[in-house]
Amino acid sequence: QVQVQESGPGLVKPSETLSLTCAVSGYSMTSGYYWGWVRQAPGKGLEWIGSTHHSGTTYYNPFLKSRVTITPDTSKNKFSLNVEFVTAADTAMYYCARFESSVLRAFDIWGQGTVVTVSS
Amino acid sequence: QTVVTQEPSFSVSPGGTVTLTCGLSSDSVSRRSYPSWYQQTPGRTPRTLIYNTDIRSSGVPGRFSGSILGDKAALTITGAQADDECEYYCLLYVGGGIWVFGGGTRLTVL
Numbered sequence: 001q002v003q004v005q006e007s008g009p010g011l012v013k014p015s016e017t018l019s020l021t022c023a024v025s026g027y028s029m030t031s032g033y034y035w036g037w038v039r040q041a042p043g044k045g046l047e048w049i050g051s052t053h054h055s056g057t058t059y060y061n062p063f064l065k066s067r068v069t070i071t072p073d074t075s076k077n078k079f080s081l082n083v084e085f086v087t088a089a090d091t092a093m094y095y096c097a098r099f100e101s102s103v104l105r106a107f108d109i110w111g112q113g114t115v116v117t118v119s120s
Numbered sequence: 121q122t123v124v125t126q127e128p129s130f131s132v133s134p135g136g137t138v139t140l141t142c143g144l145s146s147d148s149v150s151r152r153s154y155p156s157w158y159q160q161t162p163g164r165t166p167r168t169l170i171y172n173t174d175i176r177s178s179g180v181p182g183r184f185s186g187s188i189l190g191d192k193a194a195l196t197i198t199g200a201q202a203d204d205e206c207e208y209y210c211l212l213y214v215g216g217g218i219w220v221f222g223g224g225t226r227l228t229v230l
Contacts, residue, residue, distance in 0.1 A: 038166075038221075045224040046158070046166065046209050051217075059217030095165065104171035106156030106211065112165055 002026040004035075004096050006114040012090075013120050018083040022096030022111060029054045029072060034099040035079045036107065037070060039092040047092075051099050052079055086118045122146065122214045126222035132200045132229055140225045141192040142210030148191035153212045155193035157186055160224075161206040169208075170195060197227075205229040 008020035022035065029035060036051035050060040052070045060068050069082045083090055094116055098109040123145035132138035142155055149155060157170040168177045170186035173193065183199045193212070197204055210222040 045207075046160075046211075046221040048211070048219045048221055051219075057217075059219075062218065100171070104156075104175060105154035105213065106168055106171040107158070107166075108168055108171070108177070110165045110168075 002098065002109050004098060004109055004111040006094060006096050006111045008094075008114060008116070010115055010117060012086055012116060012118050014087055014118055015085055018081070018086050018090060018116055018118070020081045020094055020096075020114065020116070021078055022080070023076075023078045024098075025077070027098075028074075029077055029079070030074050032102075034101045035072065036097055036099045037081045038095045038097060038107070040095070040113075041089070041092040044092075049081065049094075053101075088118050090116070091118045092116060122218075122220055124210065124212050124220045124222040126208075126210060126225045128223070129226045129228065132197070132204075132227065134200060134202060134229055136200050137196065137198045138200055138227065139189070140195045140197075140208055140210075140227070141189065142194070142212065142222050143192040144212065144214070149188065149193045149212060151188060153193065153214075155186065155188075156211045157184075157193075157195045158209045158211065159206055160209065166209065200227075200229050202229050 012018045034051040037049040052058040067084045072079045093113045095113045096111045097107040125143045158166040160166045174186040
């Protein structure tokens with residue numbers, strides 16, 4: 001059974017870097033699929049952050065691209081998210097998810113999410 | 121700036137049929153937008169309902185169906201039930217490897 005699980009600090013100070021990791025189990029990232037991040041600010045809708053492939057091909061939300069990096073680590077079967085220069089607007093639930101890009105063209109496996117609060 | 125539009129809210133009677141739509145601010149939605157639909161109850165992880173326009177996810181009841189209606193993607197619930205009351209989001213491909221979620225539709229069943 002394929003599972004993804006987010007981890008990382010729940011509190012980040014303004015102007016610092018938010019770093020999260022998504023561990024993949026039950027499936028090897030090198031076998032395919034894209035792997036992505038989605039966030040949801042309190043009381044708001046879902047926001048696509050970006051997706052990465054084990055080959056290194058990565059796509060980002062244009063509005064976040066200047067601050068966001070998503071990196072696959074196939075040796076540990078995980079991928080990470082870094083968001084630089086965070087502000088209160090980056091406070092959100094962050095989900096990692098698997099994205100099937102050939103036939104289904106959608107997120108099919110979701111993590112439980114991790115709450116990140118930006119505050120001093 | 122590409123905006124994906126959804127009705128902010130919708131209401132349906134139990135047993136009734138409702139169609140939620142998903143559009144683009146500056147273009148038509150087609151199968152090449154690869155629309156997918158997600159259901160989310162408060163405090164829970166999103167659940168994938170529909171892949172690539174009209175492929176129902178495993179375990180999703182048959183009363184949920186996806187399609188293209190005119191220039192929008194559509195999610196139809198036929199025979200709505202009380203536990204269908206939640207938020208629904210669509211996701212569209214807008215080119216260049218970029219995907220955009222709609223703002224969500226809050227469905228009330230009453």
